[in-house]
Amino acid sequence: MRNAWRWTALLAVGSCVWGLTARAATDASRPLVSDSHGKELAKAVTTITGVAISPLLGVGGVGAYDYFTTPREKKEQLPWYAHVTFWLPALLLVGLVAAKDAFGTVLPPGVKKPFDVAETVENKITGLIAAGAVVPSIAAVFHSTVAGSSHAHLGFASAGLATIDLMPLLNILTVPLAVAMFVLVWLVGHVINVLILLSPFGAVDAVLKSARTSLLGLLVIVHRINPVIGAALSLIIIVIAYFLAGWSFRLTVFGSVYVWDFITGKRKRFKPLPNANWMFTARKIEKTPIRTYGKFTKTEDGRWTFEYRPWLFLQRRTLLLPQAKYAVGCGLFYPEIMIVDGEKTKSLLVMPPRYKGHEKEIAQAYAITDVRDTGLLKGIKAIWRWFTRNLFGRESKQAAAAAAT
Numbered sequence: 001m002r003n004a005w006r007w008t009a010l011l012a013v014g015s016c017v018w019g020l021t022a023r024a025a026t027d028a029s030r031p032l033v034s035d036s037h038g039k040e041l042a043k044a045v046t047t048i049t050g051v052a053i054s055p056l057l058g059v060g061g062v063g064a065y066d067y068f069t070t071p072r073e074k075k076e077q078l079p080w081y082a083h084v085t086f087w088l089p090a091l092l093l094v095g096l097v098a099a100k101d102a103f104g105t106v107l108p109p110g111v112k113k114p115f116d117v118a119e120t121v122e123n124k125i126t127g128l129i130a131a132g133a134v135v136p137s138i139a140a141v142f143h144s145t146v147a148g149s150s151h152a153h154l155g156f157a158s159a160g161l162a163t164i165d166l167m168p169l170l171n172i173l174t175v176p177l178a179v180a181m182f183v184l185v186w187l188v189g190h191v192i193n194v195l196i197l198l199s200p201f202g203a204v205d206a207v208l209k210s211a212r213t214s215l216l217g218l219l220v221i222v223h224r225i226n227p228v229i230g231a232a233l234s235l236i237i238i239v240i241a242y243f244l245a246g247w248s249f250r251l252t253v254f255g256s257v258y259v260w261d262f263i264t265g266k267r268k269r270f271k272p273l274p275n276a277n278w279m280f281t282a283r284k285i286e287k288t289p290i291r292t293y294g295k296f297t298k299t300e301d302g303r304w305t306f307e308y309r310p311w312l313f314l315q316r317r318t319l320l321l322p323q324a325k326y327a328v329g330c331g332l333f334y335p336e337i338m339i340v341d342g343e344k345t346k347s348l349l350v351m352p353p354r355y356k357g358h359e360k361e362i363a364q365a366y367a368i369t370d371v372r373d374t375g376l377l378k379g380i381k382a383i384w385r386w387f388t389r390n391l392f393g394r395e396s397k398q399a400a401a402a403a404a405t
Contacts, residue, residue, distance in 0.1 A: 042227035044138050046219060048178055049234035051134060052185035053216045055126035056097075059134050060090030061220075079137050093122075101209050113197070113333075116205070117262050120193040120255055127186050131179055139178030184241040187248040194255030249311065250291035254280055257293070258334075261353040270354045272361045281306065282336060282347035288319050296337070296349055298366060306349070321348070327370035328363045335359045340370060 051058030059081050066082040067075065080086060100115050192212050196205045219237075223230030241248070261267065276297045284290050285306070294308025306319040327345065329336040334356055337349040355362060363371050 039227050042231040043223070044178075045181075045231040046223045046227070046234045047138050048135055048182050049185055049237055050216055050219050051130050051138075052127075052182045053189045053219070053237075054212060055123065055130045055186065055189075056090055057094045057213075057216065059126065059130055060087045060094060062134075063087030064091065079134075081134055097122075098209075101206055112205075114262075116193070116196050117259050120190075120197060120259050121263070123190055123193050124256070127190065131182055131186070135178050135182045136175045139175045181238050184238055184245055187252055188241045188244050190255070191248045191251045194251045194258075197255055197258055246289065246311075247291075250289065250293070253293050253312070254291050257352045266354040267356050267358070270358070272355065272358050272365060274365050277351070277355070277362065277365075279306075279337070279349040279351050282350045285319060285321070285348070288317075294319075296366075304366070325370070326366070326368050327372055328359045328368050329372060329374035330359045331356075331374050335362065336374065337362075337368075338374070345374070 047058075047062055051062065063079075063082040064087045066078055067084065067087065070078055070082070097119055100112070100119070189212060192208045195208055199205055199208075215237075219230060219233060222233050276295045278293065279296045281288055281290055281292045281294075288306065288308070292306075292308050292310075293312070294306050297305050297307060299305060303323075304321040306321060307316060308319070309316050322339070325340045326348075327338045327340050329338050329345070329347070334353045335351045335358075336347050337351070338345040338347050351362070359371055363369070
């Protein structure tokens with residue numbers, strides 16, 4: 001049932017976008033007026049996709065392009081994002097972010113993370129602005145182009161659907177369709193920011209940013225060469241984003257919780273509950289995918305369960321966690337619940353940053369006796385113990401106790 005729903009939704013969205021792309025291709029072979037219509041349709045599809053990949057750069061770039069290509073007597077009719085007061089500060093901010101990424105490759109992880117958090121918040125805000133204000137104005141091209149052409153149905157005829165005239169339906173669904181396209185692509189693009197938050201290495205951050213910027217640049221170049229091919233490439237990106245929607249949505253939720261805990265300093269006024277605490281799955285557990293957000297609970301018979309709602313609002317599901325030896329891991333940015341197998345450990349659940357500093361309380365609530373350092377925190381403490389022992393000839397009581405443990 002779930003796969004049938006996904007394929008039905010994909011077929012509906014794909015049919016609409018395919019019809020628009022086919023319409024653009026058909027119009028491109030007609031006289032000058034229709035050629036303009038086809039190019040405007042292709043431009044609208046490509047622009048929405050490009051803005052979704054990187055909202056601030058996309059909206060600023062589109063605004064600057066419209067500003068410089070519009071005759072002076074018509075500049076007053078441009079939308080707000082095409083005015084200098086918006087696109088110039090937007091592009092300057094993009095430049096500052098690029099400088100942060102360039103210098104971030106040589107900075108320690110803890111120094112760069114606050115700026116990464118700020119950029120993630122910016123991406124969410126500009127994404128909301130683009131979805132609510134910019135995308136509908138771009139999508140208006142669909143309606144105006146279709147309404148202004150007496151051959152609107154021929155786009156579908158060329159696609160082999162001559163007996164089906166979907167243009168009246170498209171007149172109603174243009175803005176919702178455009179916003180849906182934008183959200184699908186934006187979710188995947190926003191995942192780049194979340195992955196940067198999770199990554200402790202500046203070089204990895206630079207690679208992720210370069211990949212996103214390269215995709216946006218490729219889309220612009222292809223559109224300039226041939227608008228119809230650019231629209232087809234946009235359709236491919238939208239389809240890929242559709243199949244990645246669940247994964248990107250879960251990572252977006254993870255990043256949102258992470259950022260909220262960080263900027264509000266929630267851990268300072270937070271107390272874990274004795275039986276039910278919100279966590280994320282650190283791996284796929286049976287049919288429950290990675291990064292699923294839910295409650296880690298303990299039943300009356302002592303078994304541990306993970307309760308969650310797919311997409312945060314669907315029917316509640318309960319996952320029975322395996323019986324094993326567990327440990328609470330103290331990470332540099334957030335704790336985790338691990339399964340211990342001899343000297344090997346396997347991360348099972350990841351806690352939000354608000355639980356940082358409350359590892360012993362979590363261990364006590366779930367009757368876990370093993371609390372240990374993990375990841376970067378373990379390495380940093382090991383380096384500190386080495387320095388204090390070899391350079392200063394002594395070892396602090398805390399370091400000695402940690403080493404003994």
